[in-house]
Amino acid sequence: MSNREQTPDLDFSKEGKINSSHLVQTKTRTGTSSIETKAEKKNTPHSDPRKSSPNDEKFSQLFSSENFEGANSEDSKMDLSIRWETDSSDTDKGSYSTDSDSTPSTLxxxxxxxxxxxxxxxxxxxxxxxxxxxxxxxxEGQDKVVALKVTSGKYENAFLNEVETLQLLNKLTNFKHYFIKCNDSFTYQGFLCQEFELLDQTLLDYLKKRGDPFKVAEIRAIAQQMLVALSALKHLGITHTDVKLDNIMLVNHDAQPFRVKLIDFGLAFETECLPENVVFQNLKTRAPEITLGLPRDEAIDTWSLGCLLSALFLDCHLFPYENEYDNLRIIMKLLGQPDKKLLDEGTLVSDYFRKGKNGSEYIKAFLDLVKKMLTVDPSNRILPADALKHPFITMDKKIADSDFTCDFSYVVNMFSPCMCGFSLGAPVPPTNTKNIAG
Incomplete structure (x- = not known):
């Protein structure tokens, strides 16, 4: 059972004056009266995230007197200009969306x-x-400037998810300064509103204005802070799922260079409830286990952070993001292929790989033929007629290792990603590319 009191569903037809604790409690991690089973939760689409409460032992440990401050504790206040995250990152147009699906202007x-x-x-x-x-x-009546995020009521789940998650994170004494502070939440004329502390700008905006790649020392400062943030999320059993350049903000770059905070928790999940067999994450920072339908956990955030840090250093994205096939192709070329056990488990592996019988034997046959064709002494080089009779060409199913006499050790390493019997299949046509997250 949840440690939080259940309350009636929020009526969005009524105007404001609802405190944030009420908003959070309307859909807690264990939900309202129509509670989903864990199996149902695990298959919840990414656009409709749900989470269940941490277990009592973990909850007590995290909110001990050493790590907890009351809900009314003061945080640092900085009245600065802000640039906010949007869903436009796949088009690489920065933090201002030009999507045709954008919410009509209301402010x-x-x-x-x-x-x-x-x-x-x-x-x-x-x-x-x-x-x-x-x-x-x-x-009004206060010398304070804030950021107000106004969201359409149809995104209620993401809104409540972010409010609840940030309430949890903002109460952690040792970690709260690594996450954006949500001061309040309410409804206004049918819209969902969140009051946030006012920060400086996203890393994406700063990188564009700067025009040059980051220095290693600067990247180290950002990496250290984000690793602390991800460590805190792992301890809580939460996966952000959307770590990217426009979801990390500089706090006050002039006063505190490269102090950053992680923002946008609308798509966060309790790790054990991450949807299975569902493709999500921005392709620029998507972990390969998501594309291949492999088991996933909070490690997907670590992969995204690695992609992000690489982009800061290179001033470009490390892996292609036009389609999943090219993305996987470059990942495998640079970093190697998952082992056979993982590929056997992946529910989407067949979309990108083909599995051949006796794969390792055919690879050895191929290497044997190539070595014979590349013999330095032309008088000993294999003749085309003999090459046509080679087992690699004839696809002899009775290939045995003893048929080959050359030492493959120096070339096998070059082909090691293919030795498990899998090879990357034909490219998926762009029109068939699916589930590329925003």
């Missing part, structure tokens, strides 16, 4: 929005995307 400078106990004066529209808009707002 305008000078607009007044009433929250739970605050009144927000919209000063500037900072970004817009599929999920909604983000505005720089001044709170």
């Amino acid at each position: 305008t400078p000078g607009m007044i929005i009433t929250g739970n106990s605050k009144v927000y004066n919209v000063e500037e529209i900072l970004g817009s995307g599929t999920f909604g808009e983000v505005a720089r707002c001044c709170i």
Whole structure:
């Protein structure tokens, strides 16, 4: 059972004045009265994330007096300009979405929005995307500027997921400074609103403005902070699933160079409930186990961070992202192929690989033929007529290792990714490319 009290579903037809704890409790990790089974949760589509509560022992350990501060504890306040994440990263157009599916503009400078106990004066529209808009707002009666994210009601699940997850993370004494702070959440005229601390800009925006790759020392600072963040998420049993350049923000680059925070938890999952046999993650930073339908856990976030750090160093993405086939092809070429056991388990492996019988024997036959064709002494080089009778050409099913006399050790290493009997299949036509995440 959840440690949180269940409350009635939120009525989005009513206007604001609902505190954030109510919002979170309307759909806790164990849900409302119509609780899903674990099997159902594991197959929940990525666009509709659900999570179940941590076990009591882990919960008590994490929220011990050493790691916990009350919900009203003060965090650092920085009133700066902001650039927000959107779903436009696959088109590499930065943090301002031009998607045709973007939510119609609902915010305008000078607009007044009433929250739970605050009144927000919209000063500037900072970004817009599929999920909604983000505005720089001044709170009436307070000398404080915040970021207000306004989301369509149809993204209720992602909204509640992010609010709940950040409430959890923002209470961790030792780790809360690695995650964006969510101050409040409420509804306004049917829209879902979140008040965030105002940060500086995303790494993607900064990289574009900078124009040059990051220095190794700068990358180290970012890597250290993000690894702490991922360690905290692993300890909590949470997987972010969307670690990318526009989901990491500089806090105040002028005052605190390369201090960063992880943002956007709308697609976070409890790790044990990560959907199986479902393709998600941005292809630029997608772990190969997602594409191949292999078992997945929080290690997918580590892969994404590795891709992200490489992009900062190279000033370009390490792996192709136009389609899954080219993405996998370069991954395998640079890093090697998963072992046979993993490929046998992958539910989507057959979309990209073909498995041949007696694979290792045919590879050896191939290497034997190539060696005979590349004999330095032309008088000893195999004749075309004899090559046509070679077992590799005839596909003799009775191939035996004793048929070959050459030492393959120096060339087998070059072909080691293929020795398990799998080879990368034909490219998937672009029109058949599927499930490339935003």
